[in-house]
Amino acid sequence: MINKVVNNIDSALKGVESKMTFMFGGFGLSGIPENSIAALSKKDIFGLTCISNNAGVDDFGLGLLLQRKQIKKMISSYVGENTEFERQMLSGTLEVDLIPQGSLAERCRAGGAGIPAFFTPAGYGTEVAEGKEVREFNGKPHILESALTADFAFVKAWRGDSAGNLIYKGTARNFNPLMAMAGKITVAEVEELVPAGELDPNQIHTPGIFVQRILQGEKYEKRIEQRTVRPRE
């Protein structure tokens, strides 16, 4: 068994530098690596390229890195929940590459799977297709999208073991397994870390081979963005 456990967040972040490319799992605020983001926001690293489906909210998630102007470029599919993001984008200090959500997911998956590029119908005929190769398959036009990789991928799972195997919960899975595959160094933070052998191998979502460092997150706020309930009948 290869032991991937690091004992604290400083060891987990060892080697992060300015101008690096980072991936962050999560959809909205669900399944984001809260502890890694909070620790990165305290480091003096700047000029980062961040790949994440969303950009957090003003005071939580990637919003913390935006507040300190640590991010130079964001690669996302939807960024509508963050006024600081919008301010920096409109003033031209933040570069933004908006890409379709399915293409973002597949580009991360491809990056981890050794597929340099692929054709997809998503975005054909739109701004997204500008400058991209178009090819017809079965009479339908598709555009060429390239794979994404990162210096570090930060992911969050529900349970993990010392071998780096991960199990996610609910819709907090989202981009995490794909980004885990695409990081040169993948840091997994989990709510519960157990010794190897305690997780059922049949139930593993991300095999430990994709994870270089694993730690149990110190605390989880798990903020809800849109608390929506139905009335009791």
Added chain:
Amino acid sequence: MALDKNQIAQRIAQELDHNMYVNLGIGIPTLVANYIPKDVDIEFQSENGVLGMGPFPLEGAEDPDLINAGKQTITTMPGAALFDSATSFAMIRGRHVQLTVLGAMEVSENGDIANWKIPGKMVKGMGGAMDLVASADNIIVAMMHTNRQGESKILKKCRLPITGVNCVKKIVTNLAVLEVTKNGFKLLERAPGIRLEEIIKATEAELIIEGEIPEMIL
């Protein structure tokens, strides 16, 4: 009377068939789930990674690890499945999800849709919309017939940056039900009490009108 948002959703619910997998967009489309007949079995897919999405939770039962694509707390139905974003869009691009209902800012007569960007004004991103419209077999648009300025959203050609080409099959607005045919928009139904002239006046594109146009039955 022109339909309200709930009535638009109610009319769209009539398009849902037994055993369909359906993706509902944010806004009016979300309301469609409230009008599914009890005897019709439907499974709702949400692109952030759930199939078999149920109603909103009761107060106190909200789970931050269980949300829909609008980031709202949800529940799951018996038989639900959870998966990652790449698998989710495989269901969508791979045409396993049979019907997509989404909102729009503009639709053109060849079925192009614009719903993600107003240059200089709204730059939130396309989310999953471009993947959803890229290869779905059936796309129904739920929207108001005109924008806040009273201008038609049903156009010869989209003016805003488009989300996808030749993809919309049907539109349900507060005034009418329209089908996108290869010859343009065909008027299928009128909202109750809305006259033909009112629909023509509110529509920039040409309408194909054949015979008597019936009123919607809600």
